[in-house]
Amino acid sequence: MLNFNPLAFFLVLTFAMPSAVSAASRQTFHARFKGLAATADFDSADPSGCIDTSVSLTAIAGSFKEVGRPVVASGMFMFIFQANTCTQTQLILASGSAPLVPGAFDIDNSLKSATLAVNLEVFDLVSNTSLPVAISLTWTGAGKLGSFEEHSNFRQPVFGFKSTSRVSGTFRPATVLGSVTLDDANLVSGSSIGGGLSSTKQGEVDIVH
Numbered sequence: 001m002l003n004f005n006p007l008a009f010f011l012v013l014t015f016a017m018p019s020a021v022s023a024a025s026r027q028t029f030h031a032r033f034k035g036l037a038a039t040a041d042f043d044s045a046d047p048s049g050c051i052d053t054s055v056s057l058t059a060i061a062g063s064f065k066e067v068g069r070p071v072v073a074s075g076m077f078m079f080i081f082q083a084n085t086c087t088q089t090q091l092i093l094a095s096g097s098a099p100l101v102p103g104a105f106d107i108d109n110s111l112k113s114a115t116l117a118v119n120l121e122v123f124d125l126v127s128n129t130s131l132p133v134a135i136s137l138t139w140t141g142a143g144k145l146g147s148f149e150e151h152s153n154f155r156q157p158v159f160g161f162k163s164t165s166r167v168s169g170t171f172r173p174a175t176v177l178g179s180v181t182l183d184d185a186n187l188v189s190g191s192s193i194g195g196g197l198s199s200t201k202q203g204e205v206d207i208v209h
Helices: 006-013
Strands: 027-045 051-065 071-084 089-099 105-107 113-124 129-141 146-156 161-182 194-208
Touching: 027 071, 027 105, 027 113, 027 129, 027 161, 051 105, 071 113, 071 129, 089 129, 129 194
Parallel strands: none
Antiparallel strands: 027 051, 027 194, 051 071, 071 089, 089 113, 105 113, 113 129, 129 161, 146 161, 161 194
16 A cells, blocks of 8 residues: 555645744644545566666545635645666656646546546656656556554654644555656556555644744
């Protein structure tokens, strides 16, 4: 199962960390996320056996709440790794994240299927440039539903910071087919080596003294 944190993802996307710039007084920050997610991992080698390519991505849709009423939110994150293993040369080391427009990501509430069709840019640390990526993927549930639940606590006494979070939900393995193209070159072939569909509820409380 993917260890991606949807709540943290939306906090970064919306720059919503008011407690990070705390005043001298005590501040308490509450955040909640409820939604659905689809994950995929691909790994392939070219015919020479030298060029190894890995692609990982997550798409999420749900509602996010800091203060007031929950707001509909969706977004995605992806990572691309490519290297020449024969010459030990790094070719691509890129990542990117973005909100998703309505209709770009569609996932079944029963976690039986999902589709993702989106264009975005990733930043490549090797070339120090932004690269265009086109994604068109379909998930098909391929197993029974399982459940998960995690609790975590973090303290940083020096800065007077305490964080408590809880995440729970259901998960179904899935096969993933489609294409992920970078500059018109398809980075994936065949089905994914790992894929899943999940429903998640997550809450977090941060306290700064």
